[in-house]
Amino acid sequence: MCGISGFINYKMIQDRDLLKRSLDCIIHRGPDDDGMFFAEGFSMGMRRLSIIDIAAGKQPISNEDQTVTVVFNGEIYNHLELRKELENKNHIFKTHSDTETLVHGYEEWGTELPKKLRGMFAFSIHDKRKNKLFICRDHFGIKPLYYHLKDKKITSFASEIKSILEDKNIKREVNTSFIYDYVSFQYNPNAETFFKNIFKLAPGHSLTIDLTTGTYSIEKYWQWNFKEERDTDYESSRLNIKKSLHDSVRHHMIADVPVASFLSSGVDSSIIALLAQRIMKEQGKSLKTYTIGFKDLDSEIKDVKEFAEFIKSDHTEIIVTFEDYFESLKKCVWHFDEPIADPSAISLFLLSREVAKEVKVVMSGEGADELFGGYGIYQEPHNKFIQLVSRQPQWFKTIFLYPLLALVNFTVKHIPFFAGFPGVSYLNRALTSVRSRYIGNANI
Numbered sequence: 001m002c003g004i005s006g007f008i009n010y011k012m013i014q015d016r017d018l019l020k021r022s023l024d025c026i027i028h029r030g031p032d033d034d035g036m037f038f039a040e041g042f043s044m045g046m047r048r049l050s051i052i053d054i055a056a057g058k059q060p061i062s063n064e065d066q067t068v069t070v071v072f073n074g075e076i077y078n079h080l081e082l083r084k085e086l087e088n089k090n091h092i093f094k095t096h097s098d099t100e101t102l103v104h105g106y107e108e109w110g111t112e113l114p115k116k117l118r119g120m121f122a123f124s125i126h127d128k129r130k131n132k133l134f135i136c137r138d139h140f141g142i143k144p145l146y147y148h149l150k151d152k153k154i155t156s157f158a159s160e161i162k163s164i165l166e167d168k169n170i171k172r173e174v175n176t177s178f179i180y181d182y183v184s185f186q187y188n189p190n191a192e193t194f195f196k197n198i199f200k201l202a203p204g205h206s207l208t209i210d211l212t213t214g215t216y217s218i219e220k221y222w223q224w225n226f227k228e229e230r231d232t233d234y235e236s237s238r239l240n241i242k243k244s245l246h247d248s249v250r251h252h253m254i255a256d257v258p259v260a261s262f263l264s265s266g267v268d269s270s271i272i273a274l275l276a277q278r279i280m281k282e283q284g285k286s287l288k289t290y291t292i293g294f295k296d297l298d299s300e301i302k303d304v305k306e307f308a309e310f311i312k313s314d315h316t317e318i319i320v321t322f323e324d325y326f327e328s329l330k331k332c333v334w335h336f337d338e339p340i341a342d343p344s345a346i347s348l349f350l351l352s353r354e355v356a357k358e359v360k361v362v363m364s365g366e367g368a369d370e371l372f373g374g375y376g377i378y379q380e381p382h383n384k385f386i387q388l389v390s391r392q393p394q395w396f397k398t399i400f401l402y403p404l405l406a407l408v409n410f411t412v413k414h415i416p417f418f419a420g421f422p423g424v425s426y427l428n429r430a431l432t433s434v435r436s437r438y439i440g441n442a443n444i
Contacts, residue, residue, distance in 0.1 A: 001029050001030065001049050001073070002029055002030040002046055002047060002048050002049050002072070002073040002074070002159075003023070003026035003029030003030050003046065003047045003073055003158070003159040003160065003163070004044065004045070004046045004047075004071045004072070004073050004122065004123070004124060004157075004158065004159050005019065005022040005023060005026070005044065005045060005046075005156070005157065005158035005159065005163040005164070006019075006042070006043060006044030006045070006071070006124055006133070006156060006157050006158070007019060007022070007042070007043050007044075007155065007156045007167065008041065008042050008133075008153075008154060008155050008156065008209070008211060008214075009041045009042070009155075010041060010153065010214055011041070012040055012041035013041065014038055014041070014042075014043055015043070016036070016038070016043065018043075018166060018167060019036055019043045019044070019045050020036070020045075021166040022045075022156075022158060022163040022164070022166040022167075023036070023045050023046070023047050023163070025160075025162050025163055025166060026047055026158070026159060026160050026162070026163050027047055028335075029047050029049065029073070029159060029160070030046065030047030030048040030049045031047070031049065032048050032049055032050040033047075033048040033050065033058060034046065034047050034048065035048070035058055035059045035060050035071070036060070037060040037069050037071065037126065039126060039128070039211075041211065042126070042133070042211055044060070044071050044124050044126065045060070045071060046059050046060070046071040046072065046073065049360060050256075050257070050360075051075065051255045051256065051257055051360060051361060052075070052079075052096070052097050052098050052254070052255060052256055053095050053096040053097035053256065054256055054257070056094075056095040056096065056097065057095055057096075057097030057099060057100075059071050059072060059099055061095065061097070061099050061100050061103055062103065063103050063104065063107060064092065066128070067127070067128040067129050068103050068106055068107055068125060068126070068127060068128070069103075069125070069126045069128075070099060070102045070103050070106070070123055070124065070125045070126075071123065071124050072099045072102055072121065072122075072123040072124075073121065073122045073123065073143050073159055074119060074120045074121030074122060074123070074138065074142075074143045075098060075119050075120060075121070075254075076098040076101055076102070076117055076118070076119040076121060077118045077119045077251035077252065077254065078117070078118040078119070078251070079098035079101040079119075080254075082101050082105060082116060082117075083101055086101070086104045086105065086108060089108060091104040091107065091108065098119075102123055102125065103125075105117075106125050106127075106134065111134060111206060111208065111219070112221075113136075114136050114206055114221045114222070115221055115222065117138075118251070119138065120138045120140075120142035120143050121136070121137070121138045121143055122135075122136070122137050122138065122143040122144065122145040122159060122201075123135070123136055124157065131210070131211045131212050132208060132209060132210055132211060133207075133208070133209040133211060134206065134207075134208050135147075135157060135201065135206065135207040135208075135209070136205075136206040136207070136221075137201045137202070137203060137204070137205060137206075138203065138204075139203060139204045139222045140203050140204075140367075141202070141203030141204075143159070144159055144160065144200070145157065145158075145159065145200070145201040146158055146159075146160070146161050146164060146193065146198055146199065146200055146201070147164075147198070147199055147201060147207065148164050148167075148170060148197055148198050148199075149197050149198075149199065150170075150197060152214075153214035153216075154207075154209050154214075154216050155167075155170075156170075157201075157207075160337055161193060161195060161198055161337040161338070162334075162337055164198060165195070170197070170198075171196070171197075172195065173195065173196040173197075174194060174195070174196070175192055175193065175194050175195055175196045177192065178190050178192060182339065182341075184439045185439070186341035186342070187340070187341065187342075188338065188339075193337075193338055194338045194339065201218070202218075202220075204220055204221060204222035204223055205218055205219065205220050205221065206218070206219050206221055207219075245271065245272075245275060246275055249272055249275040249276050249279065249363070250275075250279055252363055253276060253279055253363075255360075255361050257359070257360045257361060258288065258359050258360075258361070259276070259287075259359070259361045259362070259363065260287065260288035260289065260290060260355065260358075260359045260361065260362045260363070261273045261276050261287060261288070261289050261290075261313075261362060261363045261364070262289070262290055262291070262351065262355075262362055262363070262364040262365070263289040263290065263291045263304055263307070263308060263313070263315070264291060264300060264304060264365070265300035265303040265304050265307070266365060266368075266369075266374075267365075267368070267374070268365025268366075268368030268369065268372075268374070269364060269365035270307055270365075271365070272363050272364070272365055273287065273289050273307075273308075273311060273313060273363075274311050276363060277311045277312065277313050286312065286313060286314045287311075287313045287314065288313065288314045288315075288316070288358070288359060289308050289313040289314070289315045289316070290315075290316050290317075290318060290351065290354075290355050290362070291304045291308075291315070291316075291317055291318070291351075292317075292318045292319075292320060292347055292350060292351040293317060293318070293319050293320075294319070294320060294321065294322065294325075295319050295320065295321045296321075301317055301319075304317075305317070316358075318350070318351055318354045318355075320347075320350050324350060325346055325347070325350070328346060328349060328350060329346065331349075332345065332346055332349050335349070377429075380429060383426070385426050385430065386426060386429055386430040388430075389401065389427065389430035389431065390430050390431075397431060401427075401431055402431065404427075405427055405428065405431050408424055408427060409424070409428070412424055
């Protein structure tokens with residue numbers, strides 16, 4: 001994890017101390033090194049966590065005549081393939097880092113560069129010839145990128161809001177315009193943030209800024225394709241998924257430092273750890289795996305330990321207390337910048353903090369349930385009971401089913417004997433629209 005930030009002053013005034021402060025406040029993102037770049041009325045920099053080409057990969061990195069300069073947070077997994085393609089087009093590399101691929105890639109493909117990339121990234125490229133700035137965020141928005149607007153001009157950008165707020169000319173005003181969205185969905189689905197005039201660059205989007213006029217444009221370079229493809233049979237689909245997973249894990253393990261994996265009792269992290277261990281075994285090494293559990297609480301520690309023994313990983317259990325959990329809340333709030341309605345984020349913070357003492361790169365299974373339909377709610381269209389109830393005419397629901405549901409909910413809530421009574425959740429789901437159920441899933 002690295003961090004970037006930049007500031008634009010249309011009066012052509014440089015504030016080197018401001019850039020340094022903005023980088024210092026995100027030193028946790030990149031404790032290994034820092035780097036700064038200055039042009040007329042513009043500055044940008046980065047904090048680095050060294051993963052690839054540790055010795056020569058220092059940023060910012062420029063091309064031969066210093067007309068294209070980049071600061072970069074993330075990792076380009078197909079940089080070796082792109083490097084070969086660019087070298088065949090007579091581009092000359094001076095490092096082995098994936099960062100330099102962005103420089104020569106921009107020279108070759110311009111703003112079409114993001115379409116060639118495979119990875120997680122947020123980067124800023126300064127184009128001296130055009131006096132423009134090209135900023136981009138990865139396809140899924142894994143890496144964060146924020147920017148500040150004043151008088152319809154972008155004045156700064158950064159990996160974290162706190163970096164932008166190092167500019168004391170920016171008012172710290174709370175934006176409450178979408179508070180209902182937040183309490184409904186448990187996250188902020190908007191481009192706006194909880195700070196007025198600070199916005200998120202959306203996933204799969206790029207931002208081009210004219211440093212002379214202050215005009216800017218935001219372009220979408222990628223979007224999800226949900227088109228159904230039913231031309232393949234089950235066995236072919238299974239093999240394709242297996243091949244894709246193996247290829248993805250192998251690319252994620254490209255690093256000049258040790259790579260480890262979080263491990264839970266879930267299928268997602270278990271598959272990743274299994275594939276990673278096989279790859280490590282090819283190299284004569286063993287994968288480090290880590291899991292977290294709470295003291296004096298029945299957890300998945302036992303199941304995880306059995307799986308770690310099965311794949312023969314070098315496993316570590318990190319046990320924390322509820323006191324550790326609540327004591328870390330204040331620190332987590334500072335890191336999050338905005339409200340996050342996910343209590344597991346605290347556990348992930350505690351786990352990451354301990355693992356960071358040993359390794360720099362860790363894989364996890366985040367997002368697998370959403371992608372592969374791991375949650376029970378995704379199976380509802382195939383549930384016969386829910387289908388039967390939801391198909392009933394409205395008059396039947398009004399006269400019989402809604403009163404029955406109210407009685408059942410009252411009984412379960414007020415009579416302990418019926419707590420956890422099977423089938424109640426199915427009845428609730430069958431009689432509630434998807435829209436209402438999704439919004440009502442948030443509890444305050």
